[in-house]
Amino acid sequence: MNIATNPAHSSDGYQSARLLIDGIWLENGDRKTQPLINPATEKAIGVVPHATAQDLDRALEAASRAFPLWRATSPRERGRILKRAAQLMHDRQEEIARLATLEMGKPIAEARLETHFATEEMEWFAEEGRRTYGRVIPGRIGETRFQVVKEPVGPTAGFSAWNFPVGNAARKMGSALAAGCTMIYKPGEEAPASAAAVAQCLLDAGVPAGVIAVVYGVPDFISRHLLASPIIRKISFTGSVAVGQHLIRLASETLKRTTMELGGHAPVLVFDDADQTAALDMSVQRKYRNGGQVCVSPTRFYVQDKSYDAFCAGFAERASKIKLGDGLDPATGMGPLVHGRRRDAIEALVQDATSKGAKLLAGGHRVYNEGFFYAPTVLADVPSDARIMSEEPFGPVAVLNRFSDFDDAVTKANELPYGLAAYAFSNSHKTIAKLSDALEAGMVGINSFNISMPETPFGGVKASGHGSEVGIEGVDAYMVTKTVSIT
Incomplete structure (x- = not known):
């Protein structure tokens, strides 16, 4: 399916963004919206809908419902789906790159390179998701042995800034899905359609309804609502130090796992x-x-x-x-x-x-x-x-x-x-x-x-955050470790 059939786009140019919830691109209806500005011209090229509390609850319910199905999907099949998504991103590179340039202004050559790199990361996640191995440890008493297994942590939430709208979307959703998790993803409101284009590739590749959602709106409202829910087990954030500190405080109230890729100098x-x-x-x-x-x-x-x-x-x-x-x-x-x-x-x-x-x-x-x-x-x-x-x-x-x-x-x-x-x-x-x-x-x-x-981990130390994205560490961040003793 060509990207132009995505409700967020039209064949003759940029159109308004849509929310993706439970496999459906929703009409904006009476939701609050904000204008989407082309930074090269200062002219509005579309609108961005703000998710309501009801939208977020629906996304949470869908992520929870879809998680057992996606978790039970074999790593081999999950990998096949992600590889198909990577191929679609490759096939649609020019259209996706153009969206990124229209939304946040970067030169088209840089947008193409970003899309190419995002495609390679999606391919990596497709392959690495098949290698979430455990191990067997001999016991010390009788015939006991121990199995150490890796399991997906559960439904997750991803938050990203606008500066690499294609790469951030592929990195967040790709790593979560490779591990067997579902994700509600909130990109920066400055570049919504770029993230939606990555999500459309995942849907067209066969990702089931509810496994991914894409929402926009006031960041503090969305983060507070999602992080207050017991459904979300982990969050991954790319953005400023101040916002990262805020999200860590919210996550600590329900002891959610966090990956923080924060600012640098x-x-x-x-x-x-x-x-x-x-x-x-x-x-x-x-x-x-x-x-x-x-x-x-x-x-x-x-x-x-x-x-x-x-x-x-x-x-x-x-x-x-x-x-x-x-x-x-x-x-x-x-x-x-x-x-x-x-x-x-x-x-x-x-x-x-x-x-x-x-x-x-x-x-x-x-x-x-x-x-x-x-x-x-x-x-x-x-x-x-x-x-x-x-x-x-x-x-x-x-x-x-x-x-x-x-x-x-x-x-x-x-x-x-x-x-x-x-x-x-x-x-x-x-x-x-x-x-x-x-x-x-x-x-x-x-x-x-x-x-x-x-193939390499991406992350910082000190005030620049904790945890890593991409590489082996990027997939492992969405896994929990379980020890099973068998006699």
Whole structure:
């Protein structure tokens, strides 16, 4: 079935999102709605319905009813369904990517890459779900033996931000379904149809009614309602530290399991012995990917003294050449920010830093009269009391400062409470070995920003959360361990 037949879409363009509950895309009816804004034009392209308490209760009942059926479905058959969903995502890549660009502004090339990576993750979950093995342990008394088995935790809830609407949806729903769980998924209201497109692929692949639901609305209302229910056994969240803390408190009231992938403020250490050109090329590309609206985006660049001035000049030169525009234009290198609030927040952080003495080397201003565009920005010699040194900007701003030696670099990299990702560039094997141990982050990239594959765990430490998504750990997060003693 072509994606255009999904009630959230039409053959001639974007239409309003719909709620998915118990296998049915619901008409909006008299539900409260909010406009869906194209960030490149500031024009409304649809509406987003808000789920009511009755909608959420219906989704909970369906998830509970469908769980025994989905749990009893063999891992082999679940894997076949998820692989079919991955193939459908591949076949519909262009349509899904276009939705992501329309909704949150990223360049179409980045949206295609996101969809491709989400497809690969769905394939991984399809395969790894068949390997949720237990083990047998010999007993110590008589003929007793122990079996350790893995079982799906039960109905789950997933909450994600808007910045990777296709990837987040595939990651949350794919891992839960691979483990044998059902999921009620709430994506960011800024990009609802992208998540709906992934859900449609799952439905078309054969996922039974009730196994997945997609709902939108006021985040606090939805999270409180779902987490208060004894039906939900686990939650997985991708988003800010403040919201993650709030959800942990709600989950603690009913002792629900949690996986938290929270914010980051990733440091990048560039040593004098590094390949400076390669470090610059990679750093600028990754800094402004998705407009800097990436939880693992490199942000705090610390460059060793001898290389610092040249690195600053090279960074500013490269950033100034990035072409801003509508993400549907193939020539666009960076699209708009997702909404006006994000642009305002970035502007305030830059103004605060420059007022305290930071040097503005590039950008630092709004672009165009239409759309939420903000120029790729480079700040140097940023004082420690500037807000941007401790607050994650989540936007197109690079912060550059210098360091003297290894200990100084590591101290600066680790001084914040965040610990999602960290990066470093050096050609010294000794330095690389020491950095691998010293950097406090769940993911570390050395001479590379490629820190994630479907096979590797994705998660942070300290205030950046706990638990992992993707990889073996991503499926195991939805399993509980049972010990059975047999004599």
